[in-house]
Amino acid sequence: MHESKFFSARARGRAVALVFVLSLAACGQESAQKTSVLPRPDVSVVTLHPQSVVITTELPGRTTASLTAEVRPQVGGIIQSRLFQEGGEVKVGDVLYQIDPAPYQASLDSALASLRKAEASVPSAQAKVDRYQSLAKQSAVSKQDLDDALATLAQAQADVASGKASVETARINLEYTKITAPIGGRIDKSSLTPGALVTASQTTILTTIRTIDPINVDVTESSTNLLNWRKAIGEGRLKFAGPDISVKLLLENGTTYAHLGKFAFVESNVSETTGTFALRATFPNPDRLLLPGMYVRAIIEQGVAENSYVVPQRAVTRDTKGEATAMFVGKDGKVVQRVLTIDRNVGNNWLASAGVQDGDRVIVEGAQRVRPGQDVTGTEVTIDENTGEVLERKQGSLDSTQTAQGGGTSGASSAGK
Structure with a gap:
C-alpha cells in the first residue's frame, strides 16, 4: 500500500513538472511573437555631402573711436560762453567756446597801426633812392650818400614785412579766442564753465571729441594661430578669401551687429609678453549704437575650406578616450559608430576632416536609444543653424533598406553664408 502511494505521488509530480514546462514554452513563444512584431526604433538623420565652408575665427576686442581730439585753448583769457550741447554732435569748424576777445582785438589794432606807419615811410625812402641814383650818375652825390639811402629804403621795407607778420599773429590770436572743433563727432561734457580762466596749451582738457562713425574694433590674435593659418593656406587646405575680408560683430548682449565691417590692418609686431598681435576692423555706425570702449567679439573670415564635411554638434559625443564619435545609419539600415x-x-x-564620407547619414536625434548593429528607421530632418535644434522633418522617412540620397546638412550651407 505504501508503494502504491509512492508511485501515485511521483506521477503527480511528473504531471506538475510537465505542466510547468509547457507553460514556459508557451510564454516563450508568446514573447518571441511579441518581439518579432516590435517596430524598429525611429531616429532622425541628416545626410552629409562635401561642400565649401567659410572658415571664421571669433576674437574678443574693444571698440575705439576712429578719431579722437582733446580740446585745449591756444590763447589765455576768460571763457565768455560755451556754444555746444554736451553729448551732442559737432562738425569740423563749429565754435565750441568763446574767450574774451577784447585784449586780442586791441593787439590787432596796434599791429595794424604799426604796419601803416611802416608802410608810410617806404615811398619817401624810395623817392630818395631814385633821386640819389640819378645824381650819382652825374657825380652830384657821393656813393656813401647813395648807400645810406638804399639802407634806409631796405629798413623801411623790412619794417613793413615785420608789421605784416605782427598783424597776422594778432589776427591768429584773435581767431583763437573762438575755440573750434578740429574734427567732427560726438562731444563730451565740458570740464570748465563760462567765467573760468584758461591759459594757452594748459594741461586741463576743456572737452573731448570722438568720431564714432565709422568706428574701429581692435582685437588680438595669437601668433600660433597666425602660423597655423598660413600653413593651411600654403598646403591648400584653406583658400584665402582675398584682401576685402568682411567682419561680423557680436555685441555684449549676444546680438549680431546689423552692419558688416572691413578688415583694416594687422600690426607688424608680436607682443613679447603675451605672444599676440593686434588687428583692426572698421564698421559703419550711423545709428551711434556702438560707443568707444564696448566689449565685442569680431568674427573674421579666414578663408574657404573646399570639399569639406560639417557634422551637427548635437550628433557628436566623446568616448572614454576623449575621441569624438557619432552614430550613423548604414546602407543596410544598421547603426554604425565611428570615430571622427x-x-x-x-x-x-563641427568641421570633420576624417571619419565621414559622401552620403553618410548621421543620427542627430535618438542616438541614445540605439546601439551599434541595431536595425533602425532613419527620418531625414533639417537643423536650425541658429540654435542647432531639429527644425522640421522632411516628407516621408528613409527606412532601413533605402540608400542615402538627397540633400546635405543645412549646417554647412549656413557656414558658407
Whole structure:
C-alpha cells in the first residue's frame, strides 16, 4: 500500500513538472511573437555631402573711436560762453567756446597801426633812392650818400614785412579766442564753465571729441594661430578669401551687429609678453549704437575650406578616450559608430576632416536609444543653424533598406553664408 502511494505521488509530480514546462514554452513563444512584431526604433538623420565652408575665427576686442581730439585753448583769457550741447554732435569748424576777445582785438589794432606807419615811410625812402641814383650818375652825390639811402629804403621795407607778420599773429590770436572743433563727432561734457580762466596749451582738457562713425574694433590674435593659418593656406587646405575680408560683430548682449565691417590692418609686431598681435576692423555706425570702449567679439573670415564635411554638434559625443564619435545609419539600415577627426567648430557644426564620407547619414536625434548593429528607421530632418535644434522633418522617412540620397546638412550651407 505504501508503494502504491509512492508511485501515485511521483506521477503527480511528473504531471506538475510537465505542466510547468509547457507553460514556459508557451510564454516563450508568446514573447518571441511579441518581439518579432516590435517596430524598429525611429531616429532622425541628416545626410552629409562635401561642400565649401567659410572658415571664421571669433576674437574678443574693444571698440575705439576712429578719431579722437582733446580740446585745449591756444590763447589765455576768460571763457565768455560755451556754444555746444554736451553729448551732442559737432562738425569740423563749429565754435565750441568763446574767450574774451577784447585784449586780442586791441593787439590787432596796434599791429595794424604799426604796419601803416611802416608802410608810410617806404615811398619817401624810395623817392630818395631814385633821386640819389640819378645824381650819382652825374657825380652830384657821393656813393656813401647813395648807400645810406638804399639802407634806409631796405629798413623801411623790412619794417613793413615785420608789421605784416605782427598783424597776422594778432589776427591768429584773435581767431583763437573762438575755440573750434578740429574734427567732427560726438562731444563730451565740458570740464570748465563760462567765467573760468584758461591759459594757452594748459594741461586741463576743456572737452573731448570722438568720431564714432565709422568706428574701429581692435582685437588680438595669437601668433600660433597666425602660423597655423598660413600653413593651411600654403598646403591648400584653406583658400584665402582675398584682401576685402568682411567682419561680423557680436555685441555684449549676444546680438549680431546689423552692419558688416572691413578688415583694416594687422600690426607688424608680436607682443613679447603675451605672444599676440593686434588687428583692426572698421564698421559703419550711423545709428551711434556702438560707443568707444564696448566689449565685442569680431568674427573674421579666414578663408574657404573646399570639399569639406560639417557634422551637427548635437550628433557628436566623446568616448572614454576623449575621441569624438557619432552614430550613423548604414546602407543596410544598421547603426554604425565611428570615430571622427574634428578640426574646429563652424557655427553649430563641427568641421570633420576624417571619419565621414559622401552620403553618410548621421543620427542627430535618438542616438541614445540605439546601439551599434541595431536595425533602425532613419527620418531625414533639417537643423536650425541658429540654435542647432531639429527644425522640421522632411516628407516621408528613409527606412532601413533605402540608400542615402538627397540633400546635405543645412549646417554647412549656413557656414558658407
